[in-house]
Amino acid sequence: VSADERLLLDLLGAVSNTAESEIDCGEFLARAAAWVERGRTFGRDLSPWRDVLRHAALCPECEEEMEALRSLLDSADFAS
Amino acid sequence: VTENRPCDAPIDPRATRKTRGPSSIGGNDVDDDALRDVVFGIDPTGDATRALTRLLRRVVARMSQGASEHDVDDLAQESLRRAIEAAPNFRGESRFTTWAIGVAARTVLTERRRRFAESENGRSRAAAADDEARALKCPKTPSPDARSKKAEILAALRDGVATALTDRQRVAVVGELRGVSSVALASKLGLSRNALYKLVHDARKNLKRALLRRGFDAEAARDVLSEGRP
Numbered sequence: 001v002s003a004d005e006r007l008l009l010d011l012l013g014a015v016s017n018t019a020e021s022e023i024d025c026g027e028f029l030a031r032a033a034a035w036v037e038r039g040r041t042f043g044r045d046l047s048p049w050r051d052v053l054r055h056a057a058l059c060p061e062c063e064e065e066m067e068a069l070r071s072l073l074d075s076a077d078f079a080s
Numbered sequence: 081v082t083e084n085r086p087c088d089a090p091i092d093p094r095a096t097r098k099t100r101g102p103s104s105i106g107g108n109d110v111d112d113d114a115l116r117d118v119v120f121g122i123d124p125t126g127d128a129t130r131a132l133t134r135l136l137r138r139v140v141a142r143m144s145q146g147a148s149e150h151d152v153d154d155l156a157q158e159s160l161r162r163a164i165e166a167a168p169n170f171r172g173e174s175r176f177t178t179w180a181i182g183v184a185a186r187t188v189l190t191e192r193r194r195r196f197a198e199s200e201n202g203r204s205r206a207a208a209a210d211d212e213a214r215a216l217k218c219p220k221t222p223s224p225d226a227r228s229k230k231a232e233i234l235a236a237l238r239d240g241v242a243t244a245l246t247d248r249q250r251v252a253v254v255g256e257l258r259g260v261s262s263v264a265l266a267s268k269l270g271l272s273r274n275a276l277y278k279l280v281h282d283a284r285k286n287l288k289r290a291l292l293r294r295g296f297d298a299e300a301a302r303d304v305l306s307e308g309r310p
Contacts, residue, residue: 007212009305012259015237015291017196018284018302024274025262026169033182034173049190051272061189061262069178070186072139078181 014058025062028055032066036073083142112284121169135177136160139184155191159184184233197264206260215253216241230304233296240290250282256280 001009023031035052044055056063072078114128115135123129137156144152163183170179196202219242220235241250248269255265266276290300 003307004310005234007257008237010239011241011253012120012301013231013305014257015284015287016298018281018288020285022277022281026166027273028181029166029174029182029186030169030171033116033179035154035177036182037174037178048087060256060259061193062129063184065182065189068189069182072142072185073178075142077138079140 002003017054017057019054022058023051023055025055025059028062029065030060031035032062032069036066036070110144112176114179116170119164119170119180120192121164132163132180133157133160136163136180136184139181140188143188155188156184158161158191159187162187189273193261194263197261197267202261205258206255206264209255209258210251212258213250216250216254217243217247229300230307233291233300233304236291236294236296237287239294241289242279244290245283249279249286250279252276253283 030050031052034050056066083279086263111128115132117123118128118132136159140155140159141147141152144192145157147155158182163180170258171177176250191224197206216238241253245253252265252269252306256262265271266273268278271279278289289297291297
C-alpha cells in the first residue's frame, strides 16, 4: 500500500465513521472521565457512550488523553 | 426524589453534592465536593485549593518524569487554570477528581505536543503534510485499470478531497491523518481545538456526501476497508 493510498484508506475509515452530529474535544473531556470511571461496569450496553467512543475513534489526541487518564487511575498512586 | 428539571437541561454540578463523598485519590483525604468547589471559586479556608493543586502536581510529575520542578509547578498551575476555565463543562457524571486528573493529563500532553510541533521533526512533519494537502488539491485522472471497487471509491474520495473541501479543511484533514498535532494545526489556522475539530468534522461530512453522490455509502466504504482482513 503506497503512502497516498494509506492516507486515503485512513480518510475513508474516518469518513465512514462520521455522524451528522458529533461531540467536540471539550465535550469529550467532560464525558471521558465518566466513561473511564464507570464504562467497564456498564455491561454490554454501550449506547449511552456512542458519542464518546466515536469521538475517541476519530480523534487520536483525545484517545491518547483518555488512555493516559485510564492508566493514571489504574496506578496505585491515583486509584480511589 | 423527583427532579423538576427538563431531561435535556444541563446538570448543575454544584447541586450534586449528595452523591460524592470523600476522595482518597492521590492521597487527598479531602472531600471530592470541596475540591470541586475550588474551580467554582468556593474555598473559604484555602485548604481545598492546596489539596487540588497537590493532586494536579502529582499527575503532572508522574506524566513528566525528568522535567524540572519549575516546569512541573508551571504545568500544575496551568492545569488548575484550565480546570477553572472548563468547570462549567463538568456535569457531575464522574467524581470531580477523576475529571480533574483528566484535565491535567490533557494539559501535560498538549504541552508535549506543543514542544514537538516546535521541534525540527515537528516542523518537517507539518511541512510534509502541507505539501501533501496541496498536491491533493488537484483532481487526478483515475488510471484506466482502476476498475476494482476499492480503486473506484478511493478515486471518488480523492476527487472529493480536491473539489469538496476548502483549502483550510484539506490542510486540517491531511495534517491530522499525518500526525500533525492539534496544537500545530490550530495555531496555523488560528482556531481553538474545538473549532479545529468542527472544521475537520464538516470536512468529513462534505466527503461523505461527495461519496454518496457517486453511489458509495458507509457500507461500501466498510466493505473496502475490510478487504484483506481475516
